Amino acid sequence: xxxxxxxxxxxxxxxxxxxxxxxxxxxxxxxxxxxxxxxxxxxxxxxxxxxxxxxxxxxxxxxxxxxxxxxxxxxxxxxxxxxxxxxxxxxxxxxxxxxxxxxxxxxxxxxxxxxxxxxxxxxxxxxxxxxxxxxxxxxxxxxxxxxxxxxxxxxxxxxxxxxxxxxxxxxxx
Numbered sequence: 791x792x793x794x795x796x797x798x799x800x801x802x803x804x805x806x807x808x809x810x811x812x813x814x815x816x817x818x819x820x821x822x823x824x825x826x827x828x829x830x831x832x833x834x835x836x837x838x839x840x841x842x843x844x845x846x847x848x849x850x851x852x853x854x855x856x857x858x859x860x861x862x863x864x865x866x867x868x869x870x871x872x873x874x875x876x877x878x879x880x881x882x883x884x885x886x887x888x889x890x891x892x893x894x895x896x897x898x899x900x901x902x903x904x905x906x907x908x909x910x911x912x913x914x915x916x917x918x919x920x921x922x923x924x925x926x927x928x929x930x931x932x933x934x935x936x937x938x939x940x941x942x943x944x945x946x947x948x949x950x951x952x953x954x955x956x957x958x959x960x961x962x963x
Contacts, residue, residue: 888937
């Protein structure tokens with residue numbers, strides 16, 4: 791089995807991160823993988839906002855928790871870094887483009903021994919005033935919606951793979 795398939799089959803969502811920063815060159819490589827994801831008509835109209843500042847990460851988590859009525863303990867699993875992937879609101883394929891970029895980010899992170907988990911609450915609340923104010927502070931373009939976020943960090947152990955659903959493939963000859 792080649793290295794790409796190994797990464798795809800072994801990557802897991804990590805929800806417990808070590809308090810260890812991710813070096814900037816490693817984050818740059820992870821973001822580069824996101825930038826090389828496919829996008830509709832190769833528009834590449836996404837934007838990547840990379841956070842390493844824990845105060846800013848937790849401030850965003852708190853704003854989301856308040857907006858959605860979640861518990862105050864909500865913290866994105868306390869990642870070392872958080873990457874917000876956004877696209878123009880009027881982009882017909884913006885969410886799909888963001889999803890492709892995020893998958894590349896997750897796979898690249900895993901190949902570099904960095905864990906990740908998809909955080910997906912923002913896509914429906916980007917224009918709520920308290921959330922938009924936070925996104926503006928972070929430099930997310932005003933005409934964008936956040937299609938998803940990648941929480942990243944180092945980890946001790948990965949969970950075992952759950953069985954894959956049966957009956958999800960139909961072969962037509």
